[in-house]
Amino acid sequence: MSFLITSLAIIVAGGLLSLIFYKSHRFSTAFGAGAAVLGCIIGIVPAVQIIYYGNTETLKLAWDIPLGSFFLQLDPLAAFFLMPIFVLSALVAIYGKEYLRAYREKKLLGISWFFFNLLVASMAMVCLAANTILFLVSWEIMALSSFFLVAFEYEKEDVRKASWTYMIASYLGTACLLPMFLILGTGSNFLDFDNFLKNISPRTADICFILALIGFGTKAGIIPFHVWLPVAHPVAPSPVSALMSGVMIKTGIYGLVRTLTFLGMPPLWWGVLLLVIGIVSGVLGVLFALAQHDLKRLLAYHSIENIGIIAMGIGVGLIGWSTGMPVVAALGFAGGLLHVVNHALFKGLLFLGAGSVFHSVHTLEIDHLGGLIKKMPATGFTFLIGAVAISGLPPLNGFVSEFIIYIAAFSGAIKMDIYPAMFLVSAIAGLALIGGLAAACFTKAFGIVFLGEPRTQEAQKARESSRWMTAPMMGLAAACILIGFLGPLLLPFMSPVTGTILSNPHSAEIKKAADYLLYVTAGSVVFLVLVAVIAGLRSRLLSGRTVGKALTWDCGYAAPTARMQYTASSFAQPVIELFQFFLRTKKHLTIPDTYFPSAANFESHTPDIGREHLYKPVFTGINKFFLRMKIVQEGRMHIYVLYIVITLLVLLFWYMR
Amino acid sequence: MPIASIINICLGLLLAPLLLGIINKTKAFFAGRTGQPLFQAYLDIIKQLRKGVVYSQTTSLIFRAGPVIGLASVLIALAIVPLGGVAAPLAFSGDLLIFAYILGLMRFFTVLAALDTGSSFEGMGASREVLFSALAEPALLIGLAAIARETHAMSLSQMLPAVSFLSPEVVLVTVALLIVYLCENARIPFDDPNTHLELTMIHEVMVLDHSGPDFAFILYGSALKLWVLGLVIIGIVFPASSGSFWFISVISAIGGLFFLAVIVGIIESTMARLRLIRIPQLLVAAGSLSLFAFILVLR
Known part of the structure; x- marks a missing residue:
């Protein structure tokens, strides 16, 4: 525990120093980023130790704040979430040092670094806190510091709007958490986690589960509580979106899983509900991602998809x-939680890649890019690894976690009764569809952005980002590959983590799945050998033969231009047409219709279905209601006095009754 | 690893291109033509292996990686499917997932290689391929889940020999998988493999720019894909228990594959290609058939 306290102290102190030295961007960056990296490295040590030995460390100090003590608990579940937080934060800090340099003239970077370090420290505190007050305070610091980071370019209107949406969503979520913790703590004067109700009644447990699902689900971004995610991620600076999408939204998953440990044996419908929400989030998330034109918004919708996969894993586990x-x-739990780490790695990588593209080309409009892999090979190839991993394809890490969820669902679908088996087979169908559509989406994202010919002048002039930015991406890509191959070695360490939730490590079952993964790894190794052999065979065959270079054979057309290439919009069009019912893409078309047509124009955009058809009507309704209520606020003194008199009379009658 | 399973792999490597020949012979028979020789696919592959290549100057390393990764992926798939009741070399619980996903990896890189050329025609094919395969994937996995529930196993090598012979659910799964088979291998009614241009809207379009050994790898890879996916269907229809004399069951399974190729040929001769907007409906129908099969097994 002392290591962790030191680590958090360093991170916060670095943040404060960069705030103090805000006038010099060099000092503030050095303090902020340096402390974040140092603190994270120190923090990883105890997290790994706890996972390795499977024990729990606690720290309980009395403090002046009522309702409990300053109570930190580092159990395997907390340590498991701390690992991706520290790893990704350290890499993002290195990347951010270079990325934010471009803004050094316009912005006070000291302030951003202050909030960045505060965000890292508060995320870690959320995982460590074992007292309600401490938890909620860290939770709010996390929300506020990330709010200020999202609002980095506050002078733009859409950035301001997006940050407010995020802020409101965040508070609506917390509004559900507060009553949940109070219910859990009834009958005790302390709100420490170990004082919570032991024998909770089923009705109370149901209420707490629903409150946790809404409260933590809002942070995690499950549909229908996802609306803040696709607006906030694209406007934040890329390192911030990487951190938020990679690890911050996972604190929602952490909260949900932690709550499950308080609630005891779950009824079947919890798992079913979570599974259905997961499938809906997964499928709709990837569909909306396909319909996007902005690379970062596409990635943001993929976060919803992956949170859906995680929810599916946890739902299967609950069933x-x-x-x-x-x-x-x-x-189920092992697969879902492993996907938390995997998603942190590849989504962090993809957001950093998008940032690298933006850094160089200054646009994220997919249809304005193209051919970047030749100009930015490091960004391109690491992005490719992220794309393969997020599509859940072997031999990378995305496949490992999806494989474990699949195994859980298949085992249940084979042996269970009709009712749960039907839901588990829908999990299989959902994962298969999500996997296929994710592959469609990432062939689009990678293929249009990095392959082919550059579609604009800016894309033509793209240059690779500096090593400060590419090195963290390479680190993340290497981690994706390593987990893909070392799955069978790493999986057994999941049993203390799932043991914290299920109060039984079930090592034998997890060991069995690790044995299956051993075959997967064997297959992957053979695959790599085959790739090498076939590539070798080809270069052997081609040695001494003519290897020509020519134009793309465009069915005989000899003068193709970059503008003739298939665009991301046209690539995704068949899918979007097919799922029009959910997507409701809006099209604006100006048809050239005179004899001498001059201008033609086509635009399409896909607004979020939850925002348009759920929240907009609700909030306009509330707004209308309050506008009507304005009648009571006349602004004349005697009317207000009348209100007071009426109130007093009503109270008097009520009392006399 | 028993010798029998190695022999099975070698049989697959040797005989896979023959399936293309059988399909084409059947089609020629229906059209009243002599048709190309039975071994034309072998000749094509050998011819391409002997040539040099032309790369488009638009392309990058991805374009060259596509055929290599595609062939390596389908070879892994070959090591997963059992033939004639003999367990495959890479048989384990859950191998059906790596089977489905390694073919997904093959598709991923074929699509990227197509996009790498910057040709809108190839982009079009790629766009269709990803949609149709995304819809075919659930049908395949639910169908396999139905078989898994029936046989209480999660490995193709244990599932396929234990399937009950032509029970209603098995028939439903077979029909669903046949639809997936035609879609994954880009045959009529999904795609017309005959030409290289307007009629061929999906697979052949994507590989338009490949030449020489690269193209040979692609041809061989698609022949092997025809073989491995066919083996899954044949394994379900003609379950061969490993107890019997393996030589006979291998011969009968290969006979079944050739019969499947004849059926594909007959379908291609008697049907027209579907309109593109109808294809998703057929794939969703395949998914529903798989789901019905699963419900039947649940009883």
Whole structure:
């Protein structure tokens, strides 16, 4: 624990120093980024230790704040979430040092670094806190510091709007958490986590579960509480979006899983509900991602998709738990939680890649890019690794976690009763569809941005970012590859983590899945050998033969231009047409219709279905209602006095009754 | 690893291109033509292997990686499917997932290689390929889940020999997988493999720019894909228990594959290609058939 306290102290102190030295961007960056990197490295050590030995460390100090003590608890579950937080934060800090340099004339970077370090420290505190007050305070500091980071370019109107949306969503979520913690703490004067109700009644547990699902689900971005995500991620600076999408939204998952440990044995419908929400979030998330034209908004919708996959894993785990099937329970949770780490790695990587593109080309409009892999090979190839990983394809890490969720769902679908088995087979169908559509989306994102010919002058002039930016991306790409191959070695360490939730490590079941993964790794190694052999065979065959270079054979057309290439919009069009019912893409078309047509124009955009059809009507309704209520506020003194008199009379009658 | 499973792999490597020949012979028979020789696919592959290549100057390393990764992926798939009741070399619980996903990896890189050329025609094919395969994937996996529930196993090598012979759910899964088979291998009614231009809207379009050994790898890879996916269907229809004399069951399974190729040929001769907007409906129908099969197994 002392290591962690030191680490957090360093991170916060670095943030304060960069705030103090805000006048010199060099000092503030050095203090901010340097402290973040140092603190994260120190913090990783105890997290890894706890996972390795499977023990728990606690720190309980009395403090003046009522309702409990200053109570920190580092159990395997907390340590498991701390690892991606520290790893990604350290890499993002290195990247951010270079990325933010471009803004050194316009912005006070000291302030940004202050909030950045505060965000890192508060995320870690959320995972460590074992006292309600401490948890909620860290939760709010996390929300506020990320709000200020999202609002980095506050002079732009859409940035301001997006930050407010984020802020409001965040508070609506917390509004559900507060009553949940109070319910859990009834009957005790302390709100420490170990004082919570032991024998919770089923009705109360249901209410707490629903409140946790809404409250933590808002942070995680599950549909329908996702609206803030696709607006806030694109406007934030890329390192911030990487950190938020990679690890901050995962604190929502952490909160949900932590709450599950208080609630005892779940009824079947919890798992079913979470599974259905996961499938809906996954499928709609990837569909909306396909319809986007902005690279970062596309990635933001993919966060919703991946949170959906994580929710599916946890849902499968809950179904297994409530029906008493340890294989399904342990592997569902293990797969879902492993996907938390995997998503942190590849989504962090992809957002940093997008940032690198923006840094060089100054646009993220997918249809304005193209051919970047030749100009930016490091960004391109690391982005490709992220794209393969996020599509859940072997031999990378995305496949490993999806494979474990699949195994859990298959084991349940084979052995369970009709009702849960039907839901588990829908999990299989959902994962398959999501996987296919994710591959469609990332062939689009990678293919249009990095392959082909540059579509604009700016893309033509693209240059590779400096090593400060490419090195963190390479680190993340290497981690994606490593977890893909070392799955069988790493998976057994999941059993203390799932053990914290299920109060039984189920090591035997997890060991079995690790054995299956051993075959996957064997297959992957053979695959790499085959790739090498076939590539070798080809260069052997081609040695001494003519290897010509020519134009792309465009069905005989000899003068193709970059503008003739397929665009991202046209690539995604068949999918979008097919799922028009959900997507409701809006099109604006100016048809050239006179004999001498001059201008033609086509535009399409896909507004968020939740925002347009759920929140907009609700909030306009509330707004209208309050506008009507304005009648009571006349602004004349005697009317207000009348109100007071009426109130007093009503109270008097009520009292006399 | 028993010798029998190695022999099975070698049989696949040797005989896969023959399936293309059988399909084409069947089509020629229906059209009243002599048709190309039965071994034309072998000749094509050998011819391409002997040539040099021309790369488009638009392309990058991805374009060259596409055929290599594609062939390596389908070879892994070959090591997963059992043939004639003999367990495959890479058989384990959950191998059906790596089977489905390694073919997904093959598709991923074929699509990227197509986009790498910057040709709008190839982009068009790529765009269709990703949509149709995304819809075919659930049908395949639900169908396999139905078989898995019926046989209480998660490995193709254990599932396929244990399938009950032509029970209603097995028939439903077979029909669903046949639709997936035609879609994944870009045959009629999904795609017309005959030409290289307007009629061929999906697979052949994507590989338009490949030449020489690269193209040979692609041809061989698609022949192997025809073989491995066919083996799954044949394994379900003609379950061969490993107890019997393996030589006979291998011969009968390969006979079944050739019969499947004849059926594909007959479908291609008697049907027209579907309109593109109808294709998703057919794939969703395949998914529903798989789901019905699963419900039947649940009883």
